[in-house]
Amino acid sequence: MDNINSYPIISPSILSADFACLKDEIKRVEPYVPWIHIDVMDGHFVPNITIGAPVVKSIRKVTDLFLDVHLMIEDPGFYVDSFIDAGSDLITFHFEAAKEKTLEIIKKIKSKNIKAGLSIKPKTDEKEIIKYLDFLDMVLIMTVEPGFGGQKFMEDCAKKIKTIREFSKDILIQVDGGINDKTAKTCLNLGANCLVSGNYIYKSPDIKSAILSLKN
Numbered sequence: 001m002d003n004i005n006s007y008p009i010i011s012p013s014i015l016s017a018d019f020a021c022l023k024d025e026i027k028r029v030e031p032y033v034p035w036i037h038i039d040v041m042d043g044h045f046v047p048n049i050t051i052g053a054p055v056v057k058s059i060r061k062v063t064d065l066f067l068d069v070h071l072m073i074e075d076p077g078f079y080v081d082s083f084i085d086a087g088s089d090l091i092t093f094h095f096e097a098a099k100e101k102t103l104e105i106i107k108k109i110k111s112k113n114i115k116a117g118l119s120i121k122p123k124t125d126e127k128e129i130i131k132y133l134d135f136l137d138m139v140l141i142m143t144v145e146p147g148f149g150g151q152k153f154m155e156d157c158a159k160k161i162k163t164i165r166e167f168s169k170d171i172l173i174q175v176d177g178g179i180n181d182k183t184a185k186t187c188l189n190l191g192a193n194c195l196v197s198g199n200y201i202y203k204s205p206d207i208k209s210a211i212l213s214l215k216n
């Protein structure tokens with residue numbers, strides 16, 4: 001297979017994996033991807049509860065994959081240290097949850113020498129985050145309402161990729177929600193270079209082919 005480290009970066013979302021055997025589920029994708037996407041939900045920012053920092057810490061012990069941690073939580077500034085200490089390589093938080101504290105949180109993450117990402121929900125205008133691009137490693141465009149895997153890709157949200165790409169040639173633009181071989185193509189054509197995919201990868205009978213189909 002082609003170089004797993006080449007663009008686009010594929011980050012399988014373990015939200016669609018079997019939590020009872022998380023280590024095995026991570027090992028299934030490990031040969032084919034450089035990253036793993038960990039969805040943290042608090043039941044307040046989104047109507048679902050998933051996992052917290054102790055689970056990230058346990059995952060850190062069983063894999064060398066780059067830990068791409070997506071915080072869908074209220075008050076990310078308060079919790080960010082625990083996710084840094086747990087061994088995250090990249091922490092993405094939501095602009096809607098941080099608002100005027102956005103820059104402060106980005107700086108806190110970067111001061112620990114890990115990467116910082118900022119995400120926007122489908123109803124948030126991408127222009128609101130342009131002023132933060134110079135401080136960020138990644139922007140995450142949500143193409144579903146955050147909270148659950150297996151939802152339908154919202155075509156309208158994908159246009160935001162193009163706007164962000166016009167403002168920054170080099171930044172990582174990650175897309176999350178409803179990514180499959182067809183929607184991946186749409187996002188890549190618009191300028192995305194990092195794709196999260198949960199159901200399409202984990203529910204596939206052939207994980208390797210599913211991952212390859214996202215890259216090509």
Ligand code: DX5
Pocket residue numbers: 013015016037039070144145146147148149150151176177178179196197198199200
């Ligand atoms: C949704 C999560 C996603 C989710 C994607 O709120 O942020 O990462 O796991 O799952 P799929 O690819 O199934 O839409």
Ligand code: ZN
Pocket residue numbers: 013037038039070176196
């Ligand atoms: Zn996610």
